[in-house]
Amino acid sequence: MKVLKQILPHWSISVALIAVLIASSSIISTTNKSVMTVHASTTTTQAKAPVIKPGALVSEIVKVDVIDSKGNKITFSAIKGSTLEAAMKLAKVTVPTTDELPMPLSTVLENDMSVVLTATNETVKNKNIRFKTVEKEDDSLAEGKTKVAQKGEQGKKEMTYETVVANNTVQSTKKISETTVQEPVDKIVLVGTKVKETKEVKEVVATTAETPVTEKVETATETVETKAEAPAAATSGRTMQVEATAYTGGGITATGINLNDNSKVIAVDPSVIPLGSRVLIDGYGEYIAGDTGGAINGNIIDVYVASHSEAISFGRRALTIHILN
Incomplete structure (x- = not known):
């Protein structure tokens, strides 16, 4: 009896309370699985319970959840006041090589805690770089004519992104580098300036x-x-004042003229200038009345030009024309 009295003060709980603690899965984990297994789908695994010495109080036990970057979770119990490293080692829990801890292993376990691991991945994406179109004047090419001297080529660049994943969810993505792999090549178009x-x-x-x-x-x-x-015979021609605009785009005219082969064409109102007439425009030379247009009515003509920029530059102007036939 004297020996029994010496032992009892060293026990802080009764044998019955120890049995309750061991039976409580919410406080002490009782499964035999000890190593985290990473799967494609989210799983939860309990680690082997650390050895709880007789006399341990409920307040001395903490529960630790470790969740890897793919969402797999393992739960184990540990002694309050121990380090995270010691608790994980005792429970035989290891961190996947692709993951990182959010806190140091020396962290002291004071309360129940969740340890959410993160993984940092890098991805490379390619993107095309558009080429520019450059126009250059050429006095060996007839005015109004254009010619492609150099074809344009797209460039390429590589962009590297860093993605942080936790619990099978992307937390952040940012671009960390951009490299030009191939420079674009300009398209060069010669624009004729030679006056006929x-x-x-x-x-x-x-x-x-x-x-x-x-x-x-x-x-x-x-x-x-x-x-x-x-x-x-001197009165066979007809002179008149007209308002002139310009258009472009190529194609086939109302009279069947291919504008890619013959650019000396004007659109007219057939009731004023018959289609097929040869028309001399002061300062511009001779044209064929070979096209029509919905907005071309009365003393209005539309002069065909080779490029959009030339049509914009032409604008709207008053001209004197001579209908030759």
């Missing part, structure tokens, strides 16, 4: 003779021989 030379012909009309008169006339460009027609 026109022959200036003066018509000499005999006012008294009934028969044609032939004479030489000196002009600013060259000497040409012209025949003066009889007075009635």
Whole structure:
């Protein structure tokens, strides 16, 4: 009896309370699984319970949940006041090589806690870089004509992103680097600036003779021989003032002209200028009345040009035209 009295003060709880503690799964884990297994789906595993010495109080036990980056969870019990490292070692819980702890292993366990592991992944994405179109004037190319001197090529760049995952959920994503793998190549378009030379012909009309008169006339460009027609023939042409705009885009006109082959075309109101007429525009040369348009009514013409920028530059202007036939 004397020996029994010496032992009892060292026990802080009764044998019955120890039995209750061991039976309580919410305080002390009782399964035999001891190593976290990582699966594609979320799982929960209890670690082997650490050895709880006789006399341990309920207040001295803490529960620890360890959740890896893929959402797998393992639960074990530990002695309050022990370090996280010691508790995990005793419960034989290891951290996957791809994951990181959010706190140091020296953290002291004071209360129940959840340890959520994180994984940091890097991904590389490719993106195209658009090329530029550069226009250059070329005096060897006829005015209004264009020619592609160099084809454009897209460039490429690589972008590296860092993604942090916890509990099978992406927590953050940020771009950490960007590298140009291939520089884009500009598309070069030559724009013609060469002005087409026109022959200036003066018509000499005999006012008294009934028969044609032939004479030489000196002009600013060259000497040409012209025949003066009889007075009635001098009125065969028609001169008029028009309002002119410009259009572009290629294609086939209302009269079947391919604008990619023949750009000297104007759109007209057929009731004013018959389709197929040769029309001389002061300062621009001779065109064919070969197209129509919904907005072309009355004394309005639309001059075909080779590029969008040229059409914008042309704008709207008043011109003098001569219908030759």
